[in-house]
Amino acid sequence: xxxxxxxxxxxxxxxxxxxxxxxxxxxxxxxxxxxxxxxxxxxxxxxxxxxxxxxxxxxxxxxxxxxxxxxxxxxxxxxxxxxxxxxxxxxxxxxxxxxxxxxxxxxxxxxxxxxxxxxxxxxxxxxxxxxxxxxxxxxxxxxxxxxxxxxxxxxxxxxxxxxxxxxxxxxxxxxxxxxxxxxxxxxxxxxxxxxxxxxxxxxxxxxxxxxxxxxxxxxxxxxxxxxxxxxxxxxxxxxxxxxxxxxxxxxxxxxxxxxxxxxxxxxxxxxxxxxxxxxxxxxxxxxxxxxxxxxxxxxxxxxxxxxxxxxxxxxxxxxxxxxxxxxxxxxxxxxxxxxxxxxxxxxxxxxxxxxxxxxxxxxxxxxxxxxxxxxxxxxxxxxxxxxxxxxxxxxxxxxxxxxxxxxxxxxxxxxxxxxxxxxxxxxxxxxxxxxxxxxxxxxxxxxxxxxxxxxxxxxxxxxxxxxxxxxxxxxxxxxxxx
Amino acid sequence: xxxxxxxxxxxxxxxxxxxxxxxxxxxxxxxxxxxxxxxxxxxxxxxxxxxxxxxxxxxxxxxxxxxxxxxxxxxxxxxxxxxxxxxxxxxxxxxxxxxxxxxxxxxxxxxxxxxxxxxxxxxxxxxxxxxxxxxxxxxxxxxxxxxxxxxxxxxxxxxxxxxxxxxxxxxxxxxxxxxxxxxxxxxxxxxxxxxxxxxxxxxxxxxxxxxxxxxxxxxxxxxxxxxxxxxxxxxxxxxxxxxxxxxxxxxxxxxxxxxxxxxxxxxxxxxxxxxxxxxxxxxxxxxxxxxxxxxxxxxxxxxxxxxxxxxxxxxxxxxxxxxxxxxxxxxxxxxxxxxxxxxxxxxxxxxxxxxxxxxxxxxxxxxxxxxxxxxxxxxxxxxxxxxxxxxxxxxxxxxxxxxxxxxxxxxxxxxxxxxxxxxxxxxxxxxxxxxxxxxxxxxxxxxxxxxxxxxxxxxxxxxxxxxxxxxxxxxxxxxxxxxxxxxxxxxxx
Numbered sequence: 001x002x003x004x005x006x007x008x009x010x011x012x013x014x015x016x017x018x019x020x021x022x023x024x025x026x027x028x029x030x031x032x033x034x035x036x037x038x039x040x041x042x043x044x045x046x047x048x049x050x051x052x053x054x055x056x057x058x059x060x061x062x063x064x065x066x067x068x069x070x071x072x073x074x075x076x077x078x079x080x081x082x083x084x085x086x087x088x089x090x091x092x093x094x095x096x097x098x099x100x101x102x103x104x105x106x107x108x109x110x111x112x113x114x115x116x117x118x119x120x121x122x123x124x125x126x127x128x129x130x131x132x133x134x135x136x137x138x139x140x141x142x143x144x145x146x147x148x149x150x151x152x153x154x155x156x157x158x159x160x161x162x163x164x165x166x167x168x169x170x171x172x173x174x175x176x177x178x179x180x181x182x183x184x185x186x187x188x189x190x191x192x193x194x195x196x197x198x199x200x201x202x203x204x205x206x207x208x209x210x211x212x213x214x215x216x217x218x219x220x221x222x223x224x225x226x227x228x229x230x231x232x233x234x235x236x237x238x239x240x241x242x243x244x245x246x247x248x249x250x251x252x253x254x255x256x257x258x259x260x261x262x263x264x265x266x267x268x269x270x271x272x273x274x275x276x277x278x279x280x281x282x283x284x285x286x287x288x289x290x291x292x293x294x295x296x297x298x299x300x301x302x303x304x305x306x307x308x309x310x311x312x313x314x315x316x317x318x319x320x321x322x323x324x325x326x327x328x329x330x331x332x333x334x335x336x337x338x339x340x341x342x343x344x345x346x347x348x349x350x351x352x353x354x355x356x357x358x359x360x361x362x363x364x365x366x367x368x369x370x371x372x373x374x375x376x377x378x379x380x381x382x383x384x385x386x387x388x389x390x391x392x393x394x395x396x397x398x399x400x401x402x403x404x405x406x407x408x409x410x411x412x413x414x415x416x417x418x419x420x421x422x423x424x425x426x427x428x429x430x431x432x433x434x435x436x437x438x439x440x441x442x443x444x445x446x447x448x449x450x451x452x453x454x455x456x457x458x459x460x461x462x463x464x465x466x467x468x469x470x471x472x473x474x475x476x477x478x479x480x481x482x
Numbered sequence: 483x484x485x486x487x488x489x490x491x492x493x494x495x496x497x498x499x500x501x502x503x504x505x506x507x508x509x510x511x512x513x514x515x516x517x518x519x520x521x522x523x524x525x526x527x528x529x530x531x532x533x534x535x536x537x538x539x540x541x542x543x544x545x546x547x548x549x550x551x552x553x554x555x556x557x558x559x560x561x562x563x564x565x566x567x568x569x570x571x572x573x574x575x576x577x578x579x580x581x582x583x584x585x586x587x588x589x590x591x592x593x594x595x596x597x598x599x600x601x602x603x604x605x606x607x608x609x610x611x612x613x614x615x616x617x618x619x620x621x622x623x624x625x626x627x628x629x630x631x632x633x634x635x636x637x638x639x640x641x642x643x644x645x646x647x648x649x650x651x652x653x654x655x656x657x658x659x660x661x662x663x664x665x666x667x668x669x670x671x672x673x674x675x676x677x678x679x680x681x682x683x684x685x686x687x688x689x690x691x692x693x694x695x696x697x698x699x700x701x702x703x704x705x706x707x708x709x710x711x712x713x714x715x716x717x718x719x720x721x722x723x724x725x726x727x728x729x730x731x732x733x734x735x736x737x738x739x740x741x742x743x744x745x746x747x748x749x750x751x752x753x754x755x756x757x758x759x760x761x762x763x764x765x766x767x768x769x770x771x772x773x774x775x776x777x778x779x780x781x782x783x784x785x786x787x788x789x790x791x792x793x794x795x796x797x798x799x800x801x802x803x804x805x806x807x808x809x810x811x812x813x814x815x816x817x818x819x820x821x822x823x824x825x826x827x828x829x830x831x832x833x834x835x836x837x838x839x840x841x842x843x844x845x846x847x848x849x850x851x852x853x854x855x856x857x858x859x860x861x862x863x864x865x866x867x868x869x870x871x872x873x874x875x876x877x878x879x880x881x882x883x884x885x886x887x888x889x890x891x892x893x894x895x896x897x898x899x900x901x902x903x904x905x906x907x908x909x910x911x912x913x914x915x916x917x918x919x920x921x922x923x924x925x926x927x928x929x930x931x932x933x934x935x936x937x938x939x940x941x942x943x944x945x946x947x948x949x950x951x952x953x954x955x956x957x958x959x960x961x962x963x964x965x966x967x968x969x970x971x972x973x974x975x
Contacts, residue, residue: 040584040585040586043811044806044811045566045584045585045586045812046566046572046574046579046582046584046687046688046806046807047564047565047566047584047588047683047684047685047686047687047688048586048684048685049683049684049719049720049721049722050721051718051719051720051721052721079802081801081802081805081848083805083808083822083825085808085810085821088806088810088811089802089805089806090802090805090806090808091802091805146821148810148811274849274850276801276802276845276848276849276850276853277848278798278799278802278848278853278857281690281691281692281722281799282688282691282721282722283721283722284721284722
C-alpha cells in the first residue's frame with residue numbers, strides 16, 4: 001500500500017453495569033430469562049415516561065473525565081427517530097448536539113510509537129431490545145418469525161466517538177484495547193466483547209498521502225480485538241484495490257464475517273437516513289455544575305497508562321508492567337508487595353511471568369489462588385539473603401500459589417534452602433580444587449573461563465543447594481591466593 | 483335538588499358526611515342519569531357500573547371505619563380515555579388501541595383511588611386528543627348536552643359533556659392546546675389547565691409532551707379547585723413534574739378581586755370573536771371592574787403567531803410519541819409480508835385522518851432541511867410567547883379573554899376544513915406554549931341558549947390567583963342554567 005494512507009475512526013458502545021436501567025427501575029442483568037426485566041417504561045407502553053438514572057450519568061462523567069474531556073454543564077437528551085421492532089418507542093433516547101463529554105483524548109502505543117487519539121464526544125443513550133429471527137441466516141429478511149426480548153431495552157449505553165486519528169489496524173487494536181482497560185479501571189463496566197458489553201465499529205477510508213479524506217465505509221460485527229484488526233486491514237486493502245482498479249468506494253455500512261475474513265455490504269447511503277432528532281420533551285436539561293465536575297475528576301482512579309509508567313519507573317520491565325496493569329489484580333498485588341518493601345523488579349518478574357503462566361496453566365484466577373503480598377515479600381527477602389536460589393524461588397512460588405503454605409515453610413519442608421554460609425562451603429570448594437589441579441592451574445595463570453565448570457562441580461557435590469555466587473567468590477579467592 | 487346526580491361535589495360530600503346519602507346512592511343516581519343521557523350524548527367509551535358500585539360500597543365502608551379520603555371520598559367521577567387504568571381498556575379514542583388493557587394505573591388514577599374517589603369509566607375524546615370537537619374519535623362523536631346537533635368541544639368532549647349533564651359529578655381531562663378549557667366553555671362548566679408540571683403526566687397517553695397537562699372539570703369553581711388539589715404534586719415517575727412545594731390553590735376563593743390588576747388580552751377581544759361571545763365577556767370585564775378590580779387592556783403580540791407555532795410543535799412531538807403504535811407489542815395489528823409492511827398497514831388502518839395528518843405534518847417539520855424553518859422557528863415563537871406573558875404579568879395579575887371564539891358549532895360543520903377547526907383553539911393555545919395555568923368559567927348563554935366561557939390566565943404556579951378571579955366571575959355571572967337533557971325526563975332514544 002505504498003503511497004496510501006488509511007484514516008480510521010472508531011465508535012465504541014459500552015454497556016454500563018448499573019443497578020438499574022437508564023430510564024426506569026428495572027435491573028440490569030445479563031442472561032436473565034427473556035422479557036423478565038421489563039416494565040411499562042422500557043417496553044414503551046402508552047403513557048409511560050423516562051426518568052434518568054443518576055448513577056449512569058455519574059459513570060459517563062467518569063469515563064469522560066478519564067479521557068480528559070470537557071464535561072458539558074447543560075447537557076440534553078434528544079430523540080432519534082427510526083422504526084425497528086426491537087426499539088419499543090420507535091425512537092431512541094440519546095444525545096445530539098449537547099453530549100455529556102466532549103474534546104478528550106486517549107494516548108496509545110502501537111508499532112513502537114505513541115499516538116494521541118482524539119475523543120470527539122462521549123454520550124449517553126439507551127440500548128434497544130434484541131431480535132431473535134427464526135431463519136437460517138439469523139437475519140430478518142428471510143425469517144419466518146421473529147422473537148423479541150426487551151431485557152436489554154433501556155440498558156444505559158455510552159457511545160465513545162474517536163477522531164479519525166488512527167492510521168493502521170495495529171493502532172486501531174491498541175486504541176480498542178486501551179479503551180477497554182480504561183473503562184475497566186473505572187469500574188463502570190467489564191467491557192467484554194464476547195458478552196457484548198463493549199462493541200467497536202470502525203469508520204475507514206483511504207487516501208493518497210496528502211489528499212483530502214476519502215469516502216468512508218463503516219464496518220460492524222467485530223467480536224474480538226483480533227477481528228477488529230483483521231477487518232480493518234481487509235477493508236483498507238479492499239478500498240485501495242477498488243480505487244486502483246478505477247472504481248469508487250461507496251459510503252455504506254459493511255458487515256465483517258469472521259469465517260470468510262471479508263466485509264460485505266449491509267446497507268448503503270446511510271447519510272440519507274433522516275433521524276429527525278429533536279430535544280426529548282419528557283426530560284429536562286441536566287445541570288452538571290462545577291462542584292459535580294470537580295468531584296468526578298477528583299474521584300478518578302489511577303489510569304492504566306499512568307500506572308504502567310509508574311510501575312516501569314520502579315525498575316520493572318515495561319512489558320511486565322503492561323501485563324500486570326492489563327490484568328489489574330496483578331498490579332494491585334504488585335503495589336501491595338512493593339509497599340511491604342519487596343524488591344520491585346523481582347516481584348514484577350514473578351507476577352508477570354511465573355504467576356501469569358501458572359494461572360493460564362491451571363485455568364484459574366489470582367483471587368482463587370492463595371498468593372498474598374506477604375508471601376511475595378517473604379520470597380523476595382529469602383532470595384535477597386541468598387537463602388533461596390532464583391530457580392528454587394520459582395518452585396516455591398508455584399507451591400504458594402497452590403496453597404501449600406508460606407515460602408519459608410515450603411522451602412524448609414522441601415529442603416530447598418540454599419547454602420550460602422562460606423564456612424560450610426569452604427571444604428567442598430577445597431575438595432573440588434584438589435580433584436582438578438589442571439583447572440586450578442589455568443585459573444592461576446589468569447584464564448578465568450573454567451570457573452563456571454568448577455562452580456558446577458561444587459553445585460553437584462552439594463546437591464544444587466550451594467549459592468553459586470558464594471561458591472564462585474570462594475574459588476576466585478582460592479585461585480588468586482594460591 | 484331532587485336528583486343526587488345534580489349535586490355539586492361539595493354538596494354531595496356534605497350529604498355523605500351528614501348521612502343523608504351514601505356514595506352508593508349518589509353513584510346509582512349518576513349511573514341512572516347516564517342510562518338516560520348516554521344514548522343522546524355518547525360521553526363515555528367505557529362505563530363500568532359494577533366496578534363503580536363496588537368502589538362506592540368500598541368508599542362507604544371505609545368512611546364508616548373512619549378512613550376519610552377528603553372531599554372526593556365516594557364521589558363518582560369520569561376519566562378521559564387517554565389516562566391508563568389497570569385492567570380497564572384504554573384507547574385514547576383510537577382504533578389502533580382497540581382492546582388495549584394497560585397493566586398499570588396513571589399517577590392521577592392512583593391519587594384518586596387513594597382518596598376513595600369512585601371511577602365511573604372512561605370518556606370519549608378526539609383520537610389521541612387531537613381535535614376540538616370530539617368528532618375525531620374512532621368510536622363516534624360525543625354530542626353537546628345543550629344541543630345534541632352540536633359538538634361538545636374537544637378534545638376532552640366526553641368528560642365535559644358528562645359533567646354538564648350529570649353523568650359524572652366531576653372529571654379529568656387533558657389540555658394540550660385548549661382541550662379542557664374549550665369543551666368546558668362549550669358545555670357550560672368549569673375546566674382548568676394547571677401549570678405545566680404541576681400534575682404528573684405518568685400514564686397520560688402522550689400527544690405533545692411539552693404541552694400536555696391533565697386538569698379538572700366540575701360544575702363549580704370550588705369543586706374544580708378541590709379536584710386539582712387531589713391530583714397535584716411531584717411524581718418520581720415524571721421527570722418534568724414540578725419538584726417544589728405545591729402552590730396554594732383554593733386559598734383565596736372568597737377573597738374577591740378588589741385591588742387586583744386584570745388584563746384584557748387585546749388580540750383576543752375583537753376580530754374573529756363572535757359578537758355575542760365578545761359582548762358577554764365585555765360585560766364581565768365591567769362587572770369585575772365594578773367589583774374593585776383594575777381592568778386594563780394588555781397586548782400579547784406573539785399570540786397571533788402562537789397558533790402557527792403550536793401546529794408545528796405539537797405535531798412534531800406527536801410524530802415521535804405516536805411512533806410506538808406499530809402493531810408489534812399491543813393494540814391493533816394488520817398483518818403484512820414483512821415487518822415493515824405489517825407496521826405500515828397497522829398504522830394506515832389504525833390512525834384516523836386527523837392523526838395521520840398531524841403525524842405527517844410533524845414528521846415534515848422535523849425533517850432534515852426543514853427543521854430550522856419549521857420546528858426551530860416555532861420554538862423561537864414559543865420563547866416570544868413566554869416573553870410576552872412575562873412582560874404582561876409585570877403589569878397585571880391575571881389575563882382574561884373569551885375561552886372560545888364561538889359557542890358550540892354544529893356537528894360536521896368543520897370536519898372538512900382542518901384550519902377552521904384549528905382556529906377553535908386560538909384563545910387557549912398561548913397558555914400551553916407558556917406552560918401557564920388557565921381556566922374557563924361559564925358566564926352566560928347566547929341567543930341560541932349555548933354557553934359562553936370566560937378564560938382566566940395566570941402566571942405559572944399562581945393557581946391561587948386564577949381561582950380567586952374565577953370564584954368572583956362565578957359569583958358575578960350567576961350562571962346556574964343546566965342543559966335541558968339534565969333536567970327533563972328524557973327517555974332513551
